[in-house]
Amino acid sequence: MIETSERDGVAVLTLNHGPVNALDLEVLSALPHVLADVAGARAVVLTGSGRAFSAGVDLKRIVDGGREYVAAFLPALSVAALSLFEHPKPVVAAVNGHALAGGCVLAAACDVRLMAGGTIGLTELAAGVPFPTVPLEIMRHAVGAALDTMVLGAGRFTAEQAVPLGLVHEVVAPDQLLDVALRRAELLCAAPAEVYALSKRQLRRGAVERIAVHREADDAAVLEIWSSDQTRQILNGYLASLRRR
Incomplete structure (x- = not known):
């Protein structure tokens, strides 16, 4: 599901899941373990296989799995995103x-975001589901004032459109993407590892503190909505509309 390779001490993680x-x-569930396995790498590059980085949550599994699956899935989503967000080494x-x-x-949880094609955005409200606390605060850290537009508008942006939002730092040609990502990771490694890790913790402190304050209450409400019969019907309709496109 997540392929791992190494380039000059930089771990390259490739999502390869359908x-x-x-x-x-x-x-x-696998992502935090993979990140722990490459903890000795100088930096991490996260990418995807095929035509997508990741098109998002497998909504069919949400519909089919019911409350039991959702109750396991939502915490796993938060833990995976946090494992990227709080990883002490550079992550591109x-x-x-x-x-x-x-x-x-997942892209927003990384320190630097390069994009070669496709669209990027938060489509949760279009699908009829709210955000758990961790993903929302990671996005707030990444895009700041643009968060309202991204969440409430539920839009998709090209790489070029995402740059002014702060969501993408650089648009890169597809055939150069991995090489540029490795070079950016190398540049971030110029700082001593302990200095980089401390600076990263300081920069993320506000998001981590907000998560600690709001996660328990907000995520309980999120679970109720994600696992409700009404949401299951909405998701079925949303999936049907995607198939018609």
């Missing part, structure tokens, strides 16, 4: 294609 690298319980997202909903959150 045609669009949809996020389900299994791949999200090489967004090779669509990065939507949860896929957008």
Whole structure:
């Protein structure tokens, strides 16, 4: 589900989970373990296989799995996103294609975001589901004032449109994406590892503190909505509309 390779001490993690690298319980549960396995690497580059970085949550699994699956899935999503967000080494997202909903959150959790094609955005409200606290605060850290537009508008942006939002730092040609990502990771490694890790913790402190304050209450409400019969009907309709496109 997540392939690992190494380039000059930099770990390259490639999402390889179906045609669009949809996020389900299994791949999200695997990500923190993979990051722990490469803890000795100088930096991490996260990318996707095929035509997508990640098209987001596997909504069919949400519909089919019911409350029991959702109750396991939502915490796994938060833990996976936090494992990227709080990883002490430099983390670069090489967004090779669509990065939507949860896929957008994983990209935003990285320190630097390069994008070569596709669209990126938060489509949760279009699908009829709210955000858990961790993904929302990661996005707030990444895009600041643009968060309202991204969440409430539920839009998709090209790489060029995402740059002014702060969501993408650089647009890169597809055939150069991995090489540029590795070079950016190398530049970030110029700082001593302990200095980089402390600076990263300081920069993320506000988001981590907000998560600690709001996560318990907000995520309980999120679980109720995600696992309700009404949401299941809305998601079925949303999935049907995607098939008609």
